[in-house]
Amino acid sequence: MSVARLALRQVRFTNKAFWRNPAAAGFTFAFPLMFLLIFTTILGNGETQIPGTNLLVPQSTFYVASMAAFSIITACYTNLAISVTFQRDAGILKRIRGTPLPSGAYLTGRVIHATLVGVLLVVICAAFGRVAYDASIPTGATLARFAVTLLVGAAGFAGLALAITAIVPNADAAPAIVNFSILPLLFLSEVFIPLGKHPAAWVDFVGKVFPVRHFTVAMQAAFLGTPFKWSDLVVLAAWGLGGLLLAARFFSWEPRK
Amino acid sequence: MGERAIEVKGLRKSYGDVEAVKGIDLHVDQGEVFALLGPNGAGKTTTVEILEGYRSRTAGEVGVLGHDPAKHALDLRRRFGIVLQSTGVDPYLTVRETIEMYSGYYAKPRPADGVIELVGLAEKRDTKVSKLSGGQQRRLDVAIALAGDPALLFLDEPTTGFDPSARRNAWEIVRNLTAIGKTVFLTTHFMDEAQYLANRVAVISKGEIVAEGPPDTLAGRDRMLARIRYRLPAGAPSLPEWGQAPVGDGSYEMRAEDPTKTLHDLTGWALDRRIAFEALDVTRPTLEDVYIELTGGEEGSE
Numbered sequence: 001m002s003v004a005r006l007a008l009r010q011v012r013f014t015n016k017a018f019w020r021n022p023a024a025a026g027f028t029f030a031f032p033l034m035f036l037l038i039f040t041t042i043l044g045n046g047e048t049q050i051p052g053t054n055l056l057v058p059q060s061t062f063y064v065a066s067m068a069a070f071s072i073i074t075a076c077y078t079n080l081a082i083s084v085t086f087q088r089d090a091g092i093l094k095r096i097r098g099t100p101l102p103s104g105a106y107l108t109g110r111v112i113h114a115t116l117v118g119v120l121l122v123v124i125c126a127a128f129g130r131v132a133y134d135a136s137i138p139t140g141a142t143l144a145r146f147a148v149t150l151l152v153g154a155a156g157f158a159g160l161a162l163a164i165t166a167i168v169p170n171a172d173a174a175p176a177i178v179n180f181s182i183l184p185l186l187f188l189s190e191v192f193i194p195l196g197k198h199p200a201a202w203v204d205f206v207g208k209v210f211p212v213r214h215f216t217v218a219m220q221a222a223f224l225g226t227p228f229k230w231s232d233l234v235v236l237a238a239w240g241l242g243g244l245l246l247a248a249r250f251f252s253w254e255p256r257k
Numbered sequence: 258m259g260e261r262a263i264e265v266k267g268l269r270k271s272y273g274d275v276e277a278v279k280g281i282d283l284h285v286d287q288g289e290v291f292a293l294l295g296p297n298g299a300g301k302t303t304t305v306e307i308l309e310g311y312r313s314r315t316a317g318e319v320g321v322l323g324h325d326p327a328k329h330a331l332d333l334r335r336r337f338g339i340v341l342q343s344t345g346v347d348p349y350l351t352v353r354e355t356i357e358m359y360s361g362y363y364a365k366p367r368p369a370d371g372v373i374e375l376v377g378l379a380e381k382r383d384t385k386v387s388k389l390s391g392g393q394q395r396r397l398d399v400a401i402a403l404a405g406d407p408a409l410l411f412l413d414e415p416t417t418g419f420d421p422s423a424r425r426n427a428w429e430i431v432r433n434l435t436a437i438g439k440t441v442f443l444t445t446h447f448m449d450e451a452q453y454l455a456n457r458v459a460v461i462s463k464g465e466i467v468a469e470g471p472p473d474t475l476a477g478r479d480r481m482l483a484r485i486r487y488r489l490p491a492g493a494p495s496l497p498e499w500g501q502a503p504v505g506d507g508s509y510e511m512r513a514e515d516p517t518k519t520l521h522d523l524t525g526w527a528l529d530r531r532i533a534f535e536a537l538d539v540t541r542p543t544l545e546d547v548y549i550e551l552t553g554g555e556e557g558s559e
Contacts (some may be wrong), residue, residue, distance in 0.1 A: 006362070011351065013358045020349035020385070091344035095401070098309060098339040100331060129462040254311075 010101075010109025011116070018113065031074055032121055033128060036067040039192065040133065048194040050226050051204070057224045059194075061136060064129030065223035066146075066191045068122045069153070069216045072194045073191075075118035076154045078182060079159035080110065082174045089171035089255045097253040107162065114161075115154040122150065138222040146222035152233045153215045156240030160211070163243035166250035182212075189213035190220075211239040260559045261320070262287045262409050262440040263308060268317035270303050277303045279464035280317065285457075287408075290431065292455035292472075294448070296552055300464040301436050301444040305413050308442065309339055322409060335363060337409040338402030340395075342417070343354060348387035352397060355386060356404055363405030376430055378476040394424035399430060409440045416450060428453055448545040458544075462552040472544050481542045482512040487534040496526075501523060508536065 019025055032246035038058045047056040087093050093232055116159050129135035138146040164181055168174045186192050189212035195203065207213030214232040263285040268276040278300045285291040295301045306312045308321055310330035319325060324333055346355050356373055360366035373382050376396040380391060389397060395415065402410055411433070416424045424447075431454050433440060437518045446452055451458045459469040468475055488508045489496070496509065513519035516539055527534055 009361055010358075013347070013354065015349045017349040087345075087347075091341070092347060094311075094341060095339075095344040095346060097311070098334060098341065098344075099359060099362045099405070100335040102331070242330065 003102050003108070005181075006101060006105035007108035007112060010106055011113045014109055014113040015116075017118070021075070028079055028117065029121060029124065030073065031072040032067045032125055034137065035070065035192070036063050036125060036128065039063050039066075045133075049197040050220060050224065051195050051197060051199055053226055055224065057226075057227055058133070058135075060133035061223055062194060062220070064125060064133065064135040065220045066216060067125045067129075068223070069212075070186065070191050071121035071125055072115075072118040072150060072153050073157055073182065073186070073212065073215070075121060076111070076114045076159035077161045078178055079117075080114040080158055081164050081178045084110065084162065085165050085174040085178075086166045086171045088165065088252060091255065093253045094255075095139040103253070111155065111158040111162075114158055115151070118154050119150060136223060136225075139256050142222055142228075145228055146219075148230075149215070149218040149222065149233060152236050152240070153218070156211060156215075156236040156243070159240035159243030159247065161243070162247035162251055166246065166252060167257050185212040191214045211236050260287050261285065261323075262289070262322060263442060264318070264320040265304075265308070266318040268304065268307065268319060269315045270300075270312065271315045272306060277464055278307075278314075281461065281464070281466045283459050283466060283469065285442055287440050288435070288438055290435055290443060290454050292443045292445055292451040292458040293461055294445060294451050294458050294548060295461035296446060296533065299461045299552070301461055302413055304461070305411055305442065305444055306341075309337070309411055310334070335405065336407055337411060338399045338405060338407035340402045340410070340412045340415050340497060342413045344398070346386055346394075346397065346401065349385060351383050351385055352389070352400075353382040355397065356400055359401045359404040365406060366404055369404070369405040372400045372403050375403065375433060377426060392419050392426075395419065395423075396427070396430070399427070403434075407439070410434065412441060412443045414446070416443055416445070416447065424450070433434060448543065448548055452544045460548060460551050467551045468547070475544060475547055482514055483516040484510060484540050484542075485513055485516065485523065485538070486510045486540075487523075487537040490535055493530070493532050520546045 035181060040063050043059055044062075046059050048059050048062050049056055050062075076092070093106075097103065126135070126137055130137055161178075165174075168177050185206070186204045189210065190207070191212065195207075199207070214235045217226070218228065218232040218236070220226045261284050263283070265281060265283045268278055268281050269276065281300075281304065283291075283293075293301050293304065303312065307314050307319060308326060310326035311331060313327055319327070321333055322336055326333055349359065352373060353369060356369040360369055360372075370379075370382070373379055377398050378393060378396055378400065381393060386394065386397065399412070399415065402412075415431075416427045419427060428450065431441060431443070441454075443451075443454060455472055457470065458472050458475060459466050460475070461467070486508050510521065520539065524534075
């Protein structure tokens with residue numbers, strides 16, 4: 001079998017196992033929706049300004065875009081990194097490593113599964129936003145760019161997820177380290193809080209350097225009609241590629257001693 | 258015996274300043290059950306993980322099924338099966354799904370149901386892995402190792418943590434494997450396991466092989482003096498000079514170079530006086546006696 005077919009086969013088994021842990025699967029899906037509800041409720045149904053534009057957009061639609069970005073990041077970065085670390089520490093990865101399954105096929109399978117979960121989450125967020133907040137849904141060329149954004153984002157964050165497992169010493173530390181690496185960026189990158197017209201210079205700088213805001217901005221383009229820039233996707237892809245290269249070098253298939 | 262399944266020459270492995278394996282030689286013929294015996298921390302797992310391609314070696318030559326595992330790991334994984342000491346499988350898949358998943362990695366797998374039956378998990382085939390007992394999970398490990406119908410199996414302490422009946426079952430599984438022509442490389446620190454399963458054993462201690470051979474003749478075990486033990490019934494006349502060697506619990510013990518003759522003399526003496534010895538017992542040193550001697554009774558540390 002080719003690596004691609006082996007990877008797809010692996011998706012099937014990963015998916016089976018995923019849904020048989022209803023608590024984990026349930027919360028994965030509950031998180032973005034819960035945040036969408038909370039943020040929209042607390043921060044009201046007013047309007048917010050997108051940095052670098054003169055556009056005023058409804059707060060609720062803003063959060064549909066943000067939570068779509070958050071969904072992909074949760075599934076492809078946070079969950080993937082934590083889950084792979086747990087599997088590593090449980091010796092599951094070492095066992096797989098003792099078979100002829102190419103390591104790339106296994107990891108690709110995991111990434112594809114995370115992407116599917118992320119996309120499903122985005123669809124749910126968008127549908128919920130449409131029904132509850134009358135958010136606009138991307139169509140036509142915007143939809144195509146949106147799809148590319150999703151895929152580049154999912155792959156990019158998955159690459160980073162595999163990379164960060166290398167510095168996670170054990171499964172117990174995984175949630176703390178992974179969340180520490182992503183939560184501040186979620187706050188500084190227009191995911192949780194709109195930055196307003198003139199964000200502080202250092203906040204703007206953080207947004208430009210790290211991949212999260214580039215992803216959020218690309219998602220906003222799909223939902224809010226803000227300008228879409230391919231450069232955002234290039235930055236995302238570069239981060240993902242960097243992550244993959246680091247993972248290729250430092251990823252561990254065995255528990256760290 | 259046929260070709261060599263495994264050939265190791267001068268294998269060394271250092272972790273920093275610590276030399277875990279200090280230049281060992283060993284070989285395993287095809288169709289043989291070979292056991293590497295040793296206390297915890299003696300270098301067993303390091304050695305077997307080098308053979309499996311998990312670890313690099315510091316020096317020496319290693320051939321597994323004619324290939325160097327450091328260079329052809331992926332190729333070799335198609336042809337051997339592994340039971341590692343502490344590995345896991347996805348807890349949310351069932352036994353059958355797990356075997357199906359692993360079978361799919363191989364070109365010519367054994368039928369999943371047959372493998373499940375071979376390890377005695379047929380009744381549990383639709384049970385989730387998380388619901389299996391420790392012994393059952395270990396059997397699942399063996400089933401996974403067999404999924405690809407490998408010619409060679411590595412079993413790293415396959416029965417550690419088993420209750421006695423589970424161990425017996427596991428032994429039968431390994432015996433079944435040899436009956437279908439598999440080569441088995443086993444590590445264990447249970448002497449009875451090695452005695453029961455292995456054609457040949459090597460004892461590793463502090464990173465060195467200290468003895469190697471069939472379990473019955475290991476380290477000249479077969480040539481060691483037999484031990485005769487017995488008790489005298491109450492009121493028996495005192496023993497002749499040559500039989501007198503009382504040990505702590507009131508028994509007498511003697512070492513016999515020629516146990517046939519010694520026993521004859523001893524029982525002749527008893528019959529003449531119409532005495533029946535109590536608890537008469539003739540033993541050879543067990544594999545465990547030899548092992549304790551070889552490894553200096555060293556306590557495991559790991």
